[in-house]
Amino acid sequence: MCLAVPGRVLEIYEEHGLKMGKIDYAGNVNVACLEYVPEVQVGQYVIVHAGFAISVLDEEEARKTLELWRELAEAAEEEEQEKKQSHPGTQREEP
Amino acid sequence: MKYLKEFRDPKLARKILEEIHRVTTRNWVIMEVCGGQTHAIIKHGIDQLLPEGLELVHGPGCPVCVTPLELIDKAIAIASQPGVIFASFGDMLRVPGSQKDLFTVKSEGGDVRIVYSPLDALRLARENPDKKVVFFAVGFETTAPSTALAVWQAKKENLRNFFLLVSHVLVPPAIRALVQSSRNRVQGYLAAGHVCTVMGWWEYEPIAEEFGVPIVVTGFEPVDILEGVLMVVQQLEKGEAKVENQYSRVVRREGNRPAQELIRRVFEVTDRKWRGIGDIPASGLRLREEFKDFDAEAHFQLSQLKVEEPDVCISGEVLQGLKKPVECPAFGKECTPSTPLGATMVSAEGACAAYYRYHRS
Ligand code: SF4
Numbered sequence: 001m002c003l004a005v006p007g008r009v010l011e012i013y014e015e016h017g018l019k020m021g022k023i024d025y026a027g028n029v030n031v032a033c034l035e036y037v038p039e040v041q042v043g044q045y046v047i048v049h050a051g052f053a054i055s056v057l058d059e060e061e062a063r064k065t066l067e068l069w070r071e072l073a074e075a076a077e078e079e080e081q082e083k084k085q086s087h088p089g090t091q092r093e094e095p
Numbered sequence: 096m097k098y099l100k101e102f103r104d105p106k107l108a109r110k111i112l113e114e115i116h117r118v119t120t121r122n123w124v125i126m127e128v129c130g131g132q133t134h135a136i137i138k139h140g141i142d143q144l145l146p147e148g149l150e151l152v153h154g155p156g157c158p159v160c161v162t163p164l165e166l167i168d169k170a171i172a173i174a175s176q177p178g179v180i181f182a183s184f185g186d187m188l189r190v191p192g193s194q195k196d197l198f199t200v201k202s203e204g205g206d207v208r209i210v211y212s213p214l215d216a217l218r219l220a221r222e223n224p225d226k227k228v229v230f231f232a233v234g235f236e237t238t239a240p241s242t243a244l245a246v247w248q249a250k251k252e253n254l255r256n257f258f259l260l261v262s263h264v265l266v267p268p269a270i271r272a273l274v275q276s277s278r279n280r281v282q283g284y285l286a287a288g289h290v291c292t293v294m295g296w297w298e299y300e301p302i303a304e305e306f307g308v309p310i311v312v313t314g315f316e317p318v319d320i321l322e323g324v325l326m327v328v329q330q331l332e333k334g335e336a337k338v339e340n341q342y343s344r345v346v347r348r349e350g351n352r353p354a355q356e357l358i359r360r361v362f363e364v365t366d367r368k369w370r371g372i373g374d375i376p377a378s379g380l381r382l383r384e385e386f387k388d389f390d391a392e393a394h395f396q397l398s399q400l401k402v403e404e405p406d407v408c409i410s411g412e413v414l415q416g417l418k419k420p421v422e423c424p425a426f427g428k429e430c431t432p433s434t435p436l437g438a439t440m441v442s443a444e445g446a447c448a449a450y451y452r453y454h455r456s
Binding site: 033051061065066073 | 109
């Protein structure tokens with residue numbers, strides 16, 4: 001019940017006086033009620049729960065969360081590469 | 096899929112895991128409150144990758160699991176009546192009541208329908224004016240806004256054949272009850288990201304302060320969960336007890352204001368019994384007086400059912416983080432997802448089901 005996946009708003013329309021939207025989850029298109037995210041625009045990502053969008057995803061915050069770990073992971077990878085490159089050299093020098 | 100794949104990146108997960116190993120110097124017990132997180136943890140084996148002595152215990156955050164047996168029996172009694180369409184989220188159908196489950200009612204000819212949103216139930220009411228449509232409103236603060244709006248809309252449209260069987264529960268009072276219990280071993284909490292999406296996290300600040308426990312609002316993907324664990328451990332190691340937000344791309348401190356506003360207009364706080372845990376004061380929602388016409392319990396005049404839990408099942412202790420599913424003698428033997436003895440084996444979010452599905456023994 002609680003595993004909401006972010007989906008992209010394709011279209012916004014009204015039904016029975018309620019703000020509704022067509023939401024794209026990587027090719028699967030579903031309908032959700034948008035009454036609780038009145039500010040949402042087409043193209044933004046929303047978190048949907050039990051047929052209702054409850055939050056608009058903040059893309060800047062998503063980037064920030066990933067950025068630090070990406071930098072650290074890349075730095076570690078480079079270090080690894082360097083080690084690999086220098087290692088055979090040292091071995092060859094040994095008698 | 097965008098905003099999903101990145102948060103499952105094994106490279107990033109490994110880096111955070113290294114950091115957890117680096118900062119952990121002592122034994123700690125952390126509870127993930129939400130069943131969705133339990134599922135992700137067991138699926139990805141996150142608990143087995145943590146430093147020895149850093150233990151994750153599973154919390155009560157499975158709405159299907161904590162719905163009391165009496166209420167399941169009431170649902171079954173209502174769904175068995177002629178002229179009723181009983182609408183429910185799919186995972187409630189196989190939860191065992193004291194005699195049978197909703198699925199059995201359906202196979203015996205009851206009109207039980209699976210819906211994805213309370214608005215689907217509302218549509219059934221519009222389309223079937225000669226039937227009474229009853230929606231089984233279970234769930235935490237995450238689902239409450241959707242049922243609130245369905246009732247609000249039903250009133251606006253003057254639909255007289257739409258009813259709710261309400262079993263909404265609230266997370267912060269449950270955490271408070273667990274923290275205060277004499278058997279509590281938990282030192283820090285991962286708060287459920289989507290409950291906080293609706294309610295914000297200001298409700299947790301007094302709990303963190305009063306009981307000296309760090310609480311980190313956490314998302315559902317491996318990178319989220321690992322980062323949440325890291326943030327709790329960092330606080331524990333420093334002797335801090337704050338509320339922090341790991342899931343900042345979705346959750347804001349004040350939560351979703353329009354959703355809170357409609358919950359407040361439609362529902363009021365009430366005491367509620369949690370299956371396996373017992374009564375928790377001010378831990379549930381019921382319809383306000385103005386919406387009594389939509390209350391299925393009042394309309395169908397069911398007598399107070401008193402039922403006993405089967406005693407082999409230790410799901411109460413599992414839900415409180417006191418025991419792991421594998422400590423139950425029935426686990427994987429008499430009790431499996433196709434022959435569940437307790438609700439924690441039925442729901443996809445239940446800890447027993449997660450352990451069974453991912454072959455933990
Ligand atoms: S394995 Fe089955 S019987 Fe045992 S605690 Fe879990 S749900 Fe209850």
